Amino acid sequence: MTHATNYPLLAAPHVHLSGPVDQLMYQSFRDQLAAAPTEGTLVVAISTLGGDPEVARLMGDEVRLIRDYEGRETLFLGKVAVYSAGATFMAAFPTDKRFLTCGTRIMVHERILTADMHLSGPLKSLTATLKAKLHEIEHSIRIEEEGFRDLIAGSKIAFEEVCRRAPENWYIEAEEARELGLVLDVI
Template structure:
């Protein structure tokens, strides 16, 4: 496919998602996906300030399954692809990721807000603390797996993401294209 054909394809996405990555977006994603043509390339456009990373992972997994079944699927980031939006983008290979001019990506660490109230026998308090620590460590493992998926095939290495993510790493689409995180800007 030449560049003009690719631009024409990307200019008319079959799925358009905007807003928070949550259960409502996932339902809309599934509805639009079921109404989309079942053959030929598929373009999914998204604009999001973020949301639930587990919903984003589920959406990315749906994309992976379709790709493994032989479907060409393209990602089109528009305006902002922040946080959970980048998690969704990680489900697409670099060569199928595109952004519109002026768009940006935000990569950051997962957040937690949790109050732990210890109450009961001391040994049960240790178990409560261990459970909270296990949750945090598991979430870090998932986060790092997502960071690795985002940079796979690019010039950005995992350590750079780990270093910059704690401070909210905003990446302009032109820089993302130059560093190979996305295939191009349209």
């Protein structure tokens, strides 16, 4: 059963994003926002396998500013795949303003860091280098947890559950996302 007729605005999103969440997507996002109507509901659609979580947070912050400072309703439409940084972007929208198309999956996981450290020099400077890397990791964990809290706010998912499931790449099918209250509906 389709619910698409209940949400006619979702049939023609103002912003269509697909591919990796990166600076190119951000530029496309900005260009499409500039071309979108300046009044009324703004619909943003995305399909992505993931990418840069900070770019996702940046796009999400821009959506929040539109909502908070322009007073506009903003709707999220996830299509096919809303993985990783896509879920980070989705978290910028309230759960009652989120929709998925049939068959879409969300994937939530922990942030990933790949880094090589080369230690060379006076021992005291090496301690500072190691502490700086540790602070980077700790800060990234705080950002990740903030994102998890934003993603599940208003849903039936406990923070502890998302933290438990994220390390193993948690895939959530559209219908399950609706049942868990992560999205308002599946169309």
